[in-house]
Amino acid sequence: MTTPGTVPAALRAAATTYADRVALVDGSTTLRFTQLHDAVRATARGYLALGLEPGDTVCVWAPNSWEWVVAGLAVSYAGGVLVPVNTRYKGEEVADVVERSRARLCVVADGFLGRSQVDELRAAAAARGTGGDALPGLDRVAAVVSIGATTAEGTTALASLGDLGAAVEDIDAVAAAVRPDDIADILFTSGTTGRSKGVLTTHEQTLAAARVWTRTCRVTEADRYLVISPFFHSYGYKVGIVASLVSGCALHPMAAFDAEEALAMIERDRLTIVPGAPTIFHSLLESPAFATTDTSSLRLANTGSASIPPRLVERMLGELSFELVITAFGMTECVVATMARPGDPDEVVTTTNGRAVEGLEMRVVDPATGEVREAGTAGEIQLRGPMVMQGYLDDPVATAEAIEPDGWLHTGDLGTVDADGNMRITDRLKDMYVCGGFNVYPAEVEAALARLDGVVEAAVVGVPDERMGEVGAAFVVRRADSDLTGEQVVAFLRERIANFKVPRHVELVPELPRNAAHKVLKPELRARATTKDA
Incomplete structure (x- = not known):
């Protein structure tokens, strides 16, 4: 049997292979693989009726739900390109993604977390100009599709x-025409210049990530998978939705993480798999409900970050009852790069991010000279292989900076690789930090702060946080005649950027420390913020 080379082909194969097995459980909704296939086909026909053509892009701005799965897979089935959008983004951030990706359709969950996403998007679109009926100001958009219990005025209900x-015929022929080397998805990841970058990935690359992960973690149709990672994230989509198609496991999505609800789902549904950032497992262990919850069904945990406390892994194995903890490293540009392996010694699992996955090369390079470093010597981690992205959307300069002519991808992370091939992240070349599993680029936050009245300049750094991994600390220089407060700084940012990007600590300072070249000494600020928080 030929291995499916596209997402639509993988869905068709799953509907045949796993048929009446449960594919998805979301509250009162349960879909088996044949039912999922039918729902995707019907939705894909609706997309074509709304004007979608093969190669067009579709933005999906919604929390994890069974509807997201159907809406997202239907994009590929209709020959389109999926563009998942961060649910925490504000309207202006989403409008930027919609415009740059030239989206033909927008699928939106209106009312999530008490917000009016459709109104936000319309307001942001209107500010960009005139033209277009669905979203004035974004004239390429033909329609807005609503997900959820309510249908916003002027939108089309997914149902x-x-x-x-x-009346649309031959939807299966449209799906069959999709090729493995066609672009399957564009996932936007924040850039160091403060503007997000669209990562282009083909169908065969998306499937390769899902397959190498499921093989390494020994995922089967008997597994029940709690999907906490958002579907807009590469881990939620490719190592979640697509992983289910290639392995037959059942997905149990969470719209927003809540430790008590997650524990209740683990016990009630006898869940077996829980991937997530270290903060997820901290939260489960510290929940008041943990002591009375039966977690004995848990089999596999997959986690990763620059720093995973060994004690946390020990508690995951000993207290949460996981049989297997797999640490890993990846990025949107190469979703699954390194993984520990079943049977690895505890020291490897607790102190490293594992070894390069099948088909991927890894090396450590001196960032100053480009010289390849020997085992155990720190340098920039670089990757090469078939899962490395095609490039950045409409940005050949950034693509050339990220990928060498011979295919090596610059990760921007500093680390070491030991004689056995196990990699350890030690620091970052990029000025990025990870808050609760999400990348935050200080340049973007600093750019937002520059628009606040009373601010002369600002610098943002990431500092360690036991629960979130890292959180932001902002150092703000205000004008001499300003009475700006830290609370006002936070309130201003909450209106303009996603919550995970908003610094948890704000310090008003008379000036920022600089070196002789007038560059801000962020290591000094980071040390200062860490000392104050200790």
Whole structure:
């Protein structure tokens, strides 16, 4: 049997292979693989009726749900390119992604977390100009599709797409025309210059990431997978939704992480797999409900970051009852790069991010000279192989900076690789930090602060946090005649950027420390913030 080379082909194969096995459980909704296939086909026909053509892009701005799975897979089935959007983004951030990706359709969950996402998007679109009926100001968008219990005015309900596309024929032929080397998805990741970059990935690359992860973690159709990672994230989509298609495991998505609810789901549904950032497992262990929850069904945990406390892994194995903890490293540009392996010694699992996955090369390079370093010597981690992205959307300069002519990807992370090939992240070349599993680039936050009245300049750094991994600390120089407060700084940012990007600590300072070249000494600020928080 030929291995499916596209996401639509993988869905069709799953519907045949796993048929009546459960594919998805979300509250009162349960879909088996054949039912999932049918729902995707109906939705894909609706997309075509709304004007989608093969190669067009579709933005999906919604929390984890069974509807997201159907809406997202239907994009590929209709021959389109999926563009997942961060649910924490504000309207202006989403409008930027919609415009740059030239989206033909937008799928939006209106009302999530008490917000009016459709109104936010319309307001941001209107500020960009005129033209277009669905989103004035974004004239390429043909329609907005609503996910959820309510349908915003002027949008099309996802549930109505089946009827809308009833007259569309040969949807399976459209799906079959998709090629393995076609672009499957564009995932936007923040850039060091403060503007997000769209990572281009083909169908065969997306499937390769899902397959290497499921093989390494020994995922089967008997597994029940709690999906906490957002579907807009590479781990939620590729190591979540697509991993289910290639392994037959059942997905149990969470719209927003809540430790008590997650524990209840683990016990009630006898869940076996829980991937997530270290903060997820901290939260489960520290929850008041943990002591009375039966977690004996848990089999596999997959986690990773620059720093995973060995004690946390010990507690995951001993207290949360996981049989296997796999540490890993990846990035949007290469979703699954390194993984520990089943049977690895505890020291490897607790102190490293594992070894390069099948088909991927890894090396350590002196960032100043480009010289390849020997085992155990620190340098920039670089990767090469078939899962490395195609490049950045409409940004050949950034692509050339990220990928060498011979295919080596600059990760921007400093680390070491030991004689056995196990990699340890030690620091970052990029000025990025990871808050609760999400990348935060200080340049973007600093750019937002520059628009606040009373601010002369600002610098943002990441500092360690036991629960979130790292959080932001902002050092703000205000004008001499300003009475700006730290609370006002936070309030201003909360209105303009996603919550995970908003610094948890704000310090008003008379000036920023600089070196002789007038560059801000961020290591000094980081040390200062860490000392104050200790």
